[in-house]
Amino acid sequence: MKIKYEVKKIKDIKADVVASVAFEDQAGQKLHWLNTLFKGHLDTLIETDDFKGKSNTSVITYLHMDNRSKRLLVVGLGNSKDCTLETRRKNYAAAAKKVNTMKLNSVAFEVPDLALIRSVTGYSHYEIMQAICEGVFLSQYNPKKYSSKNEYTPINEVIFFTDSPKYTREAGDAVKDSKVVCDAVLVARDLENEPSNLLTPDKFAEYVKKSSIKAGYSVTVFDEKKIAQLNMNLILSVGKGSVNPPRFLILQYFGANKSEKPVVLVGKGVTFDSGGISIKPAQGMDQMKMDMGGAAAVVGAFEAIARLKFKMNLIGLIPAVENMPDAGSYKPGDVIKSYSGTSVEIDNTDAEGRLVLADALDYAANYKPKAVIDACTLTGAAVICFGHLLAGLMGNDKELTKKIFAAGEKTYERVWILPLYDEYDKLMKSEIADIKNAGPARQAGTIMGGIFLKKFVQDKYPWAHLDIASVAFGLGESAEDYHTTGATGYGVRLFVELLKQYSH
Ligand code: BES
Ligand code: ZN
Ligand code: ZN
Numbered sequence: 001m002k003i004k005y006e007v008k009k010i011k012d013i014k015a016d017v018v019a020s021v022a023f024e025d026q027a028g029q030k031l032h033w034l035n036t037l038f039k040g041h042l043d044t045l046i047e048t049d050d051f052k053g054k055s056n057t058s059v060i061t062y063l064h065m066d067n068r069s070k071r072l073l074v075v076g077l078g079n080s081k082d083c084t085l086e087t088r089r090k091n092y093a094a095a096a097k098k099v100n101t102m103k104l105n106s107v108a109f110e111v112p113d114l115a116l117i118r119s120v121t122g123y124s125h126y127e128i129m130q131a132i133c134e135g136v137f138l139s140q141y142n143p144k145k146y147s148s149k150n151e152y153t154p155i156n157e158v159i160f161f162t163d164s165p166k167y168t169r170e171a172g173d174a175v176k177d178s179k180v181v182c183d184a185v186l187v188a189r190d191l192e193n194e195p196s197n198l199l200t201p202d203k204f205a206e207y208v209k210k211s212s213i214k215a216g217y218s219v220t221v222f223d224e225k226k227i228a229q230l231n232m233n234l235i236l237s238v239g240k241g242s243v244n245p246p247r248f249l250i251l252q253y254f255g256a257n258k259s260e261k262p263v264v265l266v267g268k269g270v271t272f273d274s275g276g277i278s279i280k281p282a283q284g285m286d287q288m289k290m291d292m293g294g295a296a297a298v299v300g301a302f303e304a305i306a307r308l309k310f311k312m313n314l315i316g317l318i319p320a321v322e323n324m325p326d327a328g329s330y331k332p333g334d335v336i337k338s339y340s341g342t343s344v345e346i347d348n349t350d351a352e353g354r355l356v357l358a359d360a361l362d363y364a365a366n367y368k369p370k371a372v373i374d375a376c377t378l379t380g381a382a383v384i385c386f387g388h389l390l391a392g393l394m395g396n397d398k399e400l401t402k403k404i405f406a407a408g409e410k411t412y413e414r415v416w417i418l419p420l421y422d423e424y425d426k427l428m429k430s431e432i433a434d435i436k437n438a439g440p441a442r443q444a445g446t447i448m449g450g451i452f453l454k455k456f457v458q459d460k461y462p463w464a465h466l467d468i469a470s471v472a473f474g475l476g477e478s479a480e481d482y483h484t485t486g487a488t489g490y491g492v493r494l495f496v497e498l499l500k501q502y503s504h
Contacts, residue, residue, distance in 0.1 A: 001140065002157040003179055005172045006108075007165045011037060015159055016104040017071040019058075019095050021112050023080040027053030031074070038063055038072070045074070054078060055087060056094045056481070060102070069108065073098065083117055085131035086412045092135030093482035099155055100140075106157035109136065114167050127410075129171040132160070133178035134493070138482035141186055143193060180307045181496050185489035187211075188293075188300035192473065192487030196272035196289040200244035201320035204271060204292065208249055208299055208318075216306040217314075222248040232339045232363070234355040235319045237346075241276055241329030242322035248360075249295075251302050251316030255309060255503070262313035263502055264369040264461075265302075265495060266360045268353045268376030269295030269320035276323045276349030277331050290487055291353070293472030294375035295320065297491025304496050310503035315367055319356035323349070335433045339363060342456065343433035351438040353378045354449050358456045365460045370502070371400050374453070375466045375491045381445025382470040388478065390416045391471045391490065394450035397462035404464055407497040413490055415466065424451045466491070 006013075010020060022030035031051065035042035041063050045051060051059045055078030063070050075095040078087055092109065099107045111132065114125040121128075142152040160175060191199065191207065199207075205221040212219040224245040227236050232248060239246030249269070270291035274280060280288070295318045302316055330336070334346045336355075340362040344355065353376050364372045382392050391408075393415040395401050401417055408415040427439040428451055435455050439448040450465050457463045471490040479485045 001155065003175060004159045005168070005175050006159055006161045007163065007168060008161045009163050010110060010161070011068065013069055013108045013159065013161055014067065015069050015106040015108040015157070017060075017073050017099060017102065018069040018108045018110070019073040019075050019099075020110045021075045021077050021091070022051075022053045023077050023083070024053035024055070025080055027051060027076070034072070034074070052076065055091055058095055058098050071104075077112065080120060083121055085123060085127060085410070088128060088131040089135035089138070089412070090481040092132050093139035096136045096139040096155060100153055103153040105155070106159070107155055108159040108161050111160050111162040111171065113164070114171065125167040125170045126174045129174035130178050133175055134182060135482050137179060137182035138185060141189060141484045143484050143486045177308060181304045181493060184300040184304035185492045187303060188296040188489035188492050189484070189487040191296040191299065192290045192293050192489070194289070196322065199271055199289070199292075201239070201247040201269070201271055201322060202244065204269060204295070204320045205247045205249055208251065211299060211303055212251065215303040217251055217253040217302050219252070220250045222250075230339065231337070232359040233336050234338050234344065234359045235321060237330040237334070237336045238276075238323055238352045238355050239321040241324040241326035244271070244322045246319065246321040249316070249318040249320060251298070251318070253302060253306050253314040255305075255311045256313050258313070260313050261370045262315045262367055263499065264315045264317060264364045264367055264372040265298045266317045266357060266364060266372060266374035267295035267298035268292065268357055268374070268378065269318045270353060270356070271320060271322050273323045273350070273352065274325060276352060277325050277329050278349040279325050280350060287473060290473045291377050292320065293377045293468055293487065293490065294466075296487070296489070297375045297468070297495060300489060300492035301495035301499070304492060305499060308496075310499060312499065312502045312504070314499070315364075315369070317360045317364060319360050321352070321356055323352045338456065340456065342435065345430040345433040345436040347436045347438040354452045355437055357453060361453060361456045361463075369461050371397070371462045371464070372457070373400075373404070373464045373466065373495070373498070375468050377469040377472050378449040378467045379446045379469055382467045383474065385446055386416065386470040388470055388475050390414045392446045392467035393417050393464060394420050394447070394467070395464035396420070396454065396457065396459060397464065400462045400464050403501060404466070404494070404498055407494050411493040411497050413471070413494040418447050418450065420447065420450050420454050424448070428452055428455070
């Protein structure tokens with residue numbers, strides 16, 4: 001997709017369609033202004049009163065123009081008072097999707113008066129432009145890449161235009177940066193949506209190797225022998241039932257002095273979760289190809305941060321495994337010693353995510369990190385708790401939690417904080433080992449996942465745990481505006497927004 005930011009008058013735009021925008025409370029004025037400019041071509045639209053400026057609505061009208069856009073799409077932005085970053089994302093996404101249905105190649109989007117929005121909302125010009133871009137770019141995703149009937153027509157050229165030269169630098173930067181971040185979100189969606197026969201732990205590692213070269217970070221991959229040598233026995237055990245052996249990926253990005261402590265991101269990379277011997281019911285099991293949503297968010301974040309050249313050091317740890325039932329599988333009742341020597345009794349082989357994360361979180365301590373944030377599709381209980389609106393956030397550090405919460409509000413990859421009170425610890429007690437991997441059924445399922453991980457982190461570093469099972473996929477009917485069916489790519493924008501604060 002080609003992208004331009006131009007300071008131009010609407011009459012001078014050359015594109016297959018030009019999209020002008022109007023707030024609901026100013027729709028009449030805007031239409032009259034356009035009508036004067038286009039010499040009465042909007043007479044009928046005004047007469048029929050078909051456009052009221054409501055959010056997520058648009059109408060197409062035609063212009064008798066030579067050498068300029070013959071199509072005018074008038075896009076509603078809703079009430080100017082309710083103008084949040086999220087409504088900007090949604091409205092522009094709706095308009096971009098409309099252009100897809102019209103099967104047009106190029107579109108020029110009018111950028112509304114940034115100063116006016118700023119005075120109402122307090123957001124910077126950069127932030128408003130970023131939200132507009134996110135709406136457009138994130139809406140351009142084709143989830144049906146394996147369908148032989150390709151009905152999707154992507155937009156090939158996007159122009160953002162305004163007739164005011166005032167904010168060109170800020171807005172231009174926002175366009176460039178957003179493209180990088182949104183491309184990374186689309187990569188995360190692609191990885192998550194990839195069927196597990198095509199994306200095994202090894203193939204995942206191969207993808208990351210290629211990605212690292214293109215984006216400018218490095219990666220080391222441990223195979224099953226190295227994983228065994230290092231005593232990462234939890235990762236090894238979860239992977240035992242699969243013909244596709246596990247991998248442990250270490251991503252490294254140095255944007256600051258090497259002596260500066262890194263932030264570590266940890267992502268659950270279960271390329272398929274059948275449940276193992278504690279096998280899952282058939283219904284919905286196909287979705288478990290997306291049980292590597294946390295890992296996808298980490299890879300997306302690395303691609304974006306390396307390309308944006310953040311001035312910080314970042315480590316990514318990804319245990320990539322397939323959880324399958326087999327004669328060689330690990331079993332309920334087994335006891336396994338973790339990388340750090342903690343003994344774990346297996347209560348349920350379907351609680352595999354916390355096992356592979358435990359070894360990774362233990363390993364993270366080797367970096368003496370500033371902060372560690374894990375992202376994982378860990379518990380079905382997160383869906384029960386939040387629906388598909390929010391991710392569960394837990395941790396041992398109030399400052400870090402606050403920062404993530406704020407980044408969630410801003411990006412609209414929202415989170416809600418759950419407690420990890422010590423009183424919960426006893427629910428995970430084992431009679432024969434240091435801890436078991438599941439608590440009693442139907443009690444605080446999402447918190448139990450966090451309580452298990454807390455045992456490995458203790459207070460070794462500031463830590464936050466994001467259970468993204470509720471938001472990584474499953475939007476179904478509500479996959480509107482800039483969301484699509486299947487994977488959401490949740491976490492990439494949240495990580496980038498959070499990590500901005502560590503870049504200096
Ligand atoms: N990958 C699943 C969690 C999941 C469920 C993610 C639905 C997204 C949608 C995880 O490995 C799992 O199976 N967790 C168990 C834990 C239980 C056995 C303690 C669960 O949630 O039932
Ligand atoms: Zn599971
Ligand atoms: Zn899982």
